[in-house]
Amino acid sequence: MADALGTQWARAGHEVLVGARDGDKAARLAARIGPGARAGGLRDAAGFGDAVLLAVAYDGVKEVLGHAGDLLRGRTVIDCVNGIVHPGVTLATGAGPSVARQIADATGAHVVKAFNLCPDDLWRMTPPLVDGRPLTVPICGDDTDALATVRTLTTDLGCVPADAGGLDRAGVLEATAAYVIGMYIGGVDPRSALPSPM
């Protein structure tokens, strides 16, 4: 996800800093993204730019946030994490707080849930299209400025942002991702189970 979205944002003219626990891996990704991208550590990434994309496996979220320490307080954090348990495609968070809420509580960041519903292949398209139409990206968050930043980053991908409620609704996006992934694994187009707009 860091590769897919970082590449698109660099292409749109943004500066990107790739941070990872493995510095060589971060450097390779920054080189692949090309102009506009550079590499650093996790703390460098936590403090860089107008927004931080957390593109980490759910099991690593706590550890990565630990590296960031207090650096994320008050910053815009984009959470695309899906905590999915296989087999069965259930939510790792169970009936507890969403991943987004856990990140917000752990960091004091202005968390915006976004980009978690579609696979990286789609985010690599310029622009991402579904049935020939620009992809809609639901976003959930509480902070006005953070939401505005993520709307801009969504538009810069060539997508259409859709306000999907406050951070309390982030769990809905996480459950929707589990639904979508589960249907695809079962060989069913998840959109075929949804009503067309009246």
Ligand SMILES: NC(=O)c1ccc[n+]([C@@H]2O[C@H](COP(=O)([O-])OP(=O)(O)OC[C@H]3O[C@@H](n4cnc5c(N)ncnc54)[C@H](OP(=O)(O)O)[C@@H]3O)[C@@H](O)[C@H]2O)c1
């Ligand atoms: N791929 C998709 O299509 C897609 C779509 C929507 C949402 N998502 C979500 O986006 C997130 C990233 O997915 P991805 O496909 O980009 O995954 P990925 O390519 O496997 O990358 C996951 C990253 O998490 C890092 N990581 C894992 N545990 C860590 C730890 N304990 N400390 C530090 N870093 C750790 C890995 O670092 P190392 O390389 O050092 O192991 C790796 O850089 C996931 O939560 C996923 O559910 C993915």
